[in-house]
Amino acid sequence: MAISMHESVDLGRPGETPPPGAAKRRSPWLGQHMGTALIAAAGGFALGHWAGNAIAGNYENVAGSGQNNVATVLALSFGVLGWLIGSGALNYPLAKLVGKEPAPEIEEVGWGRYFRFTLDHKVVGMQYIIAVLLFLFTGGLLAMAIRTELLSPTTHYFGPGTYIAVVSEHGTVMMMMATSVITGPIAGWLIPLMIGSRRMAFPRVEAFSFWMFTAGYLVILTALPFGGFPTGWTGYAPLQTQAAGGMDSYLVGFAVVGIGMITAGFNIIATIINYRAPGMTWSRLPIFIWSLLAVASLLALATPTLVTGGLFGILDRTAQTAFFVNEHGGSSFLWENLFWFFGHPEVYIMALPGFGIVGEILPVFTGKPLFGYRVGAAGMLGVALLSFFVWQHHLFQSGINPDMRPLFMLTTELISIPTGFIYLTGMGTLWKAKIRFEVPMLFALALYFNFLIGGITGVFLSDVPVNVTVHGSFFVLAHFHYTIMGGLIFAFFGGLYYWLPKMTGKTLNKTLSLVHFWMMFIFFNLTFFPLFIVGLLGQPRRVFEYAQRLQGLNDFSSISAYLLGASFLVFTANFAWSLWIDPKPAPANPWGSRGLEWQTPTPVPFNNFERIPVILADPYHYGEENPLPVADLGVPVGAGVGSGGSGGSGPSGISGTTLIEGGPGDV
Amino acid sequence: MSEVSRTPQLMTTPEEAAYELRAAEGAIWTGSRLLVGIFTFVFASLAFAYFYLRSSNNSGLWRPHGVTAPTTIGASVFAIVLASAALNLYGTWRMRKGASVDWEVSAWTAVGGLLLALGLQIWEVTRLPFYPGSSGYASTFIGWAVLNSTLLLGCAYWLETLLARAIRLRRAVAEDGGPSRSSAPPARLFRANLEGCTTFLGFGALVNLIFFLVFYVVV
Numbered sequence: 001m002a003i004s005m006h007e008s009v010d011l012g013r014p015g016e017t018p019p020p021g022a023a024k025r026r027s028p029w030l031g032q033h034m035g036t037a038l039i040a041a042a043g044g045f046a047l048g049h050w051a052g053n054a055i056a057g058n059y060e061n062v063a064g065s066g067q068n069n070v071a072t073v074l075a076l077s078f079g080v081l082g083w084l085i086g087s088g089a090l091n092y093p094l095a096k097l098v099g100k101e102p103a104p105e106i107e108e109v110g111w112g113r114y115f116r117f118t119l120d121h122k123v124v125g126m127q128y129i130i131a132v133l134l135f136l137f138t139g140g141l142l143a144m145a146i147r148t149e150l151l152s153p154t155t156h157y158f159g160p161g162t163y164i165a166v167v168s169e170h171g172t173v174m175m176m177m178a179t180s181v182i183t184g185p186i187a188g189w190l191i192p193l194m195i196g197s198r199r200m201a202f203p204r205v206e207a208f209s210f211w212m213f214t215a216g217y218l219v220i221l222t223a224l225p226f227g228g229f230p231t232g233w234t235g236y237a238p239l240q241t242q243a244a245g246g247m248d249s250y251l252v253g254f255a256v257v258g259i260g261m262i263t264a265g266f267n268i269i270a271t272i273i274n275y276r277a278p279g280m281t282w283s284r285l286p287i288f289i290w291s292l293l294a295v296a297s298l299l300a301l302a303t304p305t306l307v308t309g310g311l312f313g314i315l316d317r318t319a320q321t322a323f324f325v326n327e328h329g330g331s332s333f334l335w336e337n338l339f340w341f342f343g344h345p346e347v348y349i350m351a352l353p354g355f356g357i358v359g360e361i362l363p364v365f366t367g368k369p370l371f372g373y374r375v376g377a378a379g380m381l382g383v384a385l386l387s388f389f390v391w392q393h394h395l396f397q398s399g400i401n402p403d404m405r406p407l408f409m410l411t412t413e414l415i416s417i418p419t420g421f422i423y424l425t426g427m428g429t430l431w432k433a434k435i436r437f438e439v440p441m442l443f444a445l446a447l448y449f450n451f452l453i454g455g456i457t458g459v460f461l462s463d464v465p466v467n468v469t470v471h472g473s474f475f476v477l478a479h480f481h482y483t484i485m486g487g488l489i490f491a492f493f494g495g496l497y498y499w500l501p502k503m504t505g506k507t508l509n510k511t512l513s514l515v516h517f518w519m520m521f522i523f524f525n526l527t528f529f530p531l532f533i534v535g536l537l538g539q540p541r542r543v544f545e546y547a548q549r550l551q552g553l554n555d556f557s558s559i560s561a562y563l564l565g566a567s568f569l570v571f572t573a574n575f576a577w578s579l580w581i582d583p584k585p586a587p588a589n590p591w592g593s594r595g596l597e598w599q600t601p602t603p604v605p606f607n608n609f610e611r612i613p614v615i616l617a618d619p620y621h622y623g624e625e626n627p628l629p630v631a632d633l634g635v636p637v638g639a640g641v642g643s644g645g646s647g648g649s650g651p652s653g654i655s656g657t658t659l660i661e662g663g664p665g666d667v
Numbered sequence: 668m669s670e671v672s673r674t675p676q677l678m679t680t681p682e683e684a685a686y687e688l689r690a691a692e693g694a695i696w697t698g699s700r701l702l703v704g705i706f707t708f709v710f711a712s713l714a715f716a717y718f719y720l721r722s723s724n725n726s727g728l729w730r731p732h733g734v735t736a737p738t739t740i741g742a743s744v745f746a747i748v749l750a751s752a753a754l755n756l757y758g759t760w761r762m763r764k765g766a767s768v769d770w771e772v773s774a775w776t777a778v779g780g781l782l783l784a785l786g787l788q789i790w791e792v793t794r795l796p797f798y799p800g801s802s803g804y805a806s807t808f809i810g811w812a813v814l815n816s817t818l819l820l821g822c823a824y825w826l827e828t829l830l831a832r833a834i835r836l837r838r839a840v841a842e843d844g845g846p847s848r849s850s851a852p853p854a855r856l857f858r859a860n861l862e863g864c865t866t867f868l869g870f871g872a873l874v875n876l877i878f879f880l881v882f883y884v885v886v
Contacts, residue, residue, distance in 0.1 A: 019775070032685065084733055092754070096828040096831070096832070097824075097827060097828060097831060098831050099828070099831030099833075099834055099835040100834040100835075101835075106785075197690075198687070201690070201691075201697075201698070202694065202698065239780075262705055265703050266698065266702075266705065269697065269701060270694040270697045270698045273693065273694075273697050274690045274691075274693035274694040274697055275690045275694070278686070298703055300704060300705055301704055301705070301708050302708070304705050304706070304708035304709040305708055305709075305711075305712045307709070308708075308712035308713065308810075308814070309712065310710050310878070311810070311813065311814075312806075312810055313718065315799075315806070315810060315813065316800075316806075319799050319809055320798070320799050320800045320811045321799040321800050321805070321806035321810070322799075322800035322801075322805075322806045323716060323801070323806045323810070326725045326726065327725075327726055327733075328722060328728055328800050328801065328803075328806075329720060329724070329725055329726060329728030329729055329730075329801075329803035329804070329805075329806070330725065330801065330803055330806055331719060331720055331723045331725055331803075333723075334716055334719050334720065337715070337719065338712055338715070338716070341712075353815070376792065442835065484849075494684040538726070584861035610678070611680075611683070612683050612687075613687060639849075
């Protein structure tokens, strides 16, 4: 293999002290950061509230009602704008108005970088990890409140209004978190490393998506002081139109998170298509990247429907339009259609990256190639495509034309075929394997166990007769907790345990990790399996009273839920202990993985790869006697190796460019 | 707590720089097409709402008394957007021929046109012969006004940022043939960005055509 070596332009060497002038000390508290973002958000909130009252305070429907939705929506919108301005997210878009080039990226070290708008995908990934954990634990605390209320059918801790507000907040926070729990943190951190790139395509867009995600968190938290919302996470009209101010937080919050999701999907697609290293052909792409490509397509194309639907809801509540008001020429079913056109692809937005993660973990710990790689990748794309054609199964009970039911029952059942492809990829890899039962592998196996239960009950639910029987019951609740928590969240933690040594350079305490896994696995199943039974016995969702005979099962579920919650405390303790209190350095490749991301030094350098790698083989040649190396990491690009990415050797003469330096494309 | 900031330490070969440049150009191409896809779903949601409410005709209130939004203003918005997109397309074609100044003139005019259309779109909302919640048609029209305003503002912003960048580039790559000819990375990325913007503006004009027909012509 002839690879031409060209003279390099020396811009310094990693690890060396930066030359004079290149380094400067900067206090983390100078400039823009999360603190200034919070201050600006509070200022924006106050300004928006004042403006809303000035605009609409004298409207007939507002005066004396105690509810000015214009003020609430403007307060939240200006608050988000303030958050973005205060964080620095809008500096470059504003500078572009006068044609300014983006400032060269500066590598920062120290804690301050985690509180700032930064273009380093690894820092954004870590910011996302903390943010999704915050989301998860907030939603988890609300879940504890729900299970506490359900300890008794007659003794109440909350009133019915507070209970439904807590349920709605829990569902919405968890769904917001779940859409981004992998695509934000793990994908953001890993995509460039797994495809051999030094950056995301649009680093500012990636950072923007994170700051929108966190803005959405703050907005949805405001729902509780505004009185909550009674609709659950689905926000159904006409209840949506009638609800108190907390509904505005739901609509604005989902729109804000939705924009963050769209931008994240946009960036992931552009990066995977264009920034693959030479030799990273489509057939060598890691299965996790395939799953992200499928998910990003859904994020970019399905989420606009949610944002637009949210806008219609906001207009109904502020400009007094009647999109969802039957009596004025609108239709409450319009929301339900728009919502579920997003909402069902959303289910796969949550499921697919989990399968992508376990697809990476299984070959490493079985020592076998990934079984049916192409079938698995095709299954992921098939699920993504079919997910656009199933949304009406959520409206089986809503008075749709009965003749339409079989069609959507069929499309829903069809989706089990590509899902089966993905599942069989895992089962085939496990077949006759000598498994290393490390913590990431345990989480991967748990996903298959949990998702089998969630998936099979999903097939039942797609059938109209079962659907109309158990609709709105705890059976449905148990089903989707088995798929989302049992699938996605287990995969998320499996991914964390697998990649955290690379991300942080620290080894997590194995004993605590095992305690976390076993507690989470056992008490997850003990919490949610009984809920299938109480659902079949007739207990409805979102109602805080139930039949006395179901108390035993509910109490069992509640106590298990507390212990499930405690398992996250173990994880938090492990995280803090292993990273800060008693850190132990991790080897560069502790699991013996062939993945490209593991071929980099730990900690991963600022630019990921000193040379853009040339990919020679897919990462799944486990168990072979003389497998090809995955990549040639020490040569410049060009010269005779098949290019899978968009690049390749181009005209010379463009030298001295640091690759993070931006141009007009550096959005 | 103090911390050190440092510039990226990297040895970059010319091939790597060229590789990255081509990837960046490709990302702009992909991104602009993805934007078209994203906004297609945004406006498809509006179209779905329009046809859903029209076919439902709940309470007989799809469009009582056959009222429409002011056609003169709506037609003006549509015509100006179409003209702006066409003008920018022509200017882009001229730029490919090397006439950067022609593009700058046409693009500045297009930005002005888009802002005028935006102003007219907002003004139209104040001249409506119906209350926003009076019918399904009225509601979807308000939705259209908001979404189209966002689209027009976004297009005007994108084109203006390109013009501002072109002015700076004119000086920076004057020796190398100017923004339309230079092989310098900023000029190449500028041209890729302009091509993406022109595509998106064409999409915006198409959206305006469709919804002009829907709201004013074949209601």
